[in-house]
Amino acid sequence: MTVSPSSFIQGAGSLLAGLGVTIRAMFQPVVTSQYPRQLLNISPRFRGHIKLLASTENPEKNGCIACGICAKNCPSGSIKNVEGEKREGEKRKTATSYTLDYTTCSQCGICVESCPSDCLAFSADFNCAGYKREDFYYELVKEFEKRKKTS
Amino acid sequence: MEQIGNMIGWETVKMVVGLVGVLIFVVFNALILTWAERKVAGHMQRRIGPKEVGPYGLIQPIADALKLLGKEILTPRDVDKPLYYLAPMIIFVPVLVSFIVIPFSASLLVMDINVGILVILAFSSLSVFSILMAGWGSNNKYALIGAIRSIAQNIAYEIPLLLSLLPIIMMTNSFSLKTIVEAQNGLWFVVYQPLAFLIYFIAAVAETNRTPFDLPEAESELVAGYHTEYSGMRFALFFLAEYTNIFIVSAIAVTFFLGGYQGPFLPGIVWFLLKSYSLVFVIMWLRWTFPRVRFDQLLNISWKALIPLAFINLLVTGGLLKL
Helix, strand or coil, X not given: CCCCHHHHXXXXXXXXXXXXXXXXXXXXXXXXXXXXXXXXXXXXXXXXCEEECECCCCCCCECCCCCCHHHHHCCCCCEEEEEEEECCCCCCEEEEEEEEECXXXXXXXXXXXXXXXXXXXXXXXXXXXXXCHHHHEEEHHHHHHHHHHHC | CHHHHHHHXXXXXXXXXXXXHHHXXXXXXXXXXXXXXXXXXXXXXXXXXXXXXXXXXXXXXXXXXXXXXXXXXXXXXXXXXXXXXXXXXXXXXXXXXXXXXXXXXXXXXXXXXXXXXXXXXXXXXXXXXXXXXXXXXXXXXXXXXXXXXXHHHHHHHHHHHHHHXXXXXXXXXCCCHHHXXXXXXXXXXXXXXXXXXXXXXXXXXXXXXXXCCCHHHCHHHHCCHXXXXXXHHHHHHHHHHHHHHHHHHHHHHHHHHCCCCCCCCCCHHHHHHHHHHHHHHHHHHHHCCCCCCCHHHHHXXXXXHHHHHHHHHHHHHHHHHHC
């Protein structure tokens, strides 16, 4: 290990520069978000589980016409029980049940793209947690009604 | 009180009180330092660090200590039992002995021995012994490699450590820490001996097995080094000794180079703790700045740079003193 004086000075300088970086970082504001108390803004293109949107004609009811195209297109077969009924004075059916099995969903978005009435969208729901598999079988029609009530 | 004192001798009472005080200080110091270490680490990485338990996470170390106390004391099946049991106890002896001679202030000093610094250096060599016992007794390859590294490192760095303190001892003609502090009434010795201070500080960081010289405990290579197989309170003893050692090397640096407990306005103990903890902060600062050195680099720094420089420094000091 032969060290020339110039490289020694250079090395010592770089050590001090490194110390400078850390001490400056110490007095700068923190960049982390304190999760349970502080939430980040969710990007508009975030893909959570899908949700039903309101109908364009009648915002009181969901826009799903129970055609079942999403269920047929789903590559993982995660969408089940798409059923609806035709109410009086309406041209199309309205969904009464719509089950999403979130355990197999891969958020590919084919259902959202293929929906003919544009009533499917990604939700921003990111903190889903449950104790059993059944906790992730989402009833989207019920969820829509609940959302409507709270908003 | 007088009677009890006469019966067993005031010196004994003083020693017992001193030892209890030292024990309390050791535990308190380790609690504060673990908290400080995590806070410093956090802020240097632009995080917050512990914040949930108590204000600013101040109760966190107590929660951790309680957890360690409550854990079952596990003994792996194939360990060498006497060595395995003794190691964490022996690592605590040098720690306690060192505190006896460190002058916290002009009057706050358990015992002013006229070979004070020799006591500290001699006993701190014992910790190598305990590390070897822990590494060998654990019957674990990581522990053994960590222990061997630690010994090679501690032996290499004990020499520059001693050699950097010798010029001061030559200047003051005394091994007593109190005399050395009193001799720095005017100017601190760091002004006369900047090179010795630098050498001492580098060697001290290596002696305490701290980054960038933390090869014995390198998490990424050796799990945890010599205390891999220890858990619960036995691990806590290693941890306690480690953090106390950081304080001790800083306290010796303050005593030898930075004027010890001397300073204007504030009482001696405040100055002493202020200076010591500033140095402890610098050691933490180094840890969160520099990456670990390679093993050949580690030994080269000591044998090829620090020891020759320390010898030259010693010779020059001796020559100047003779003039």
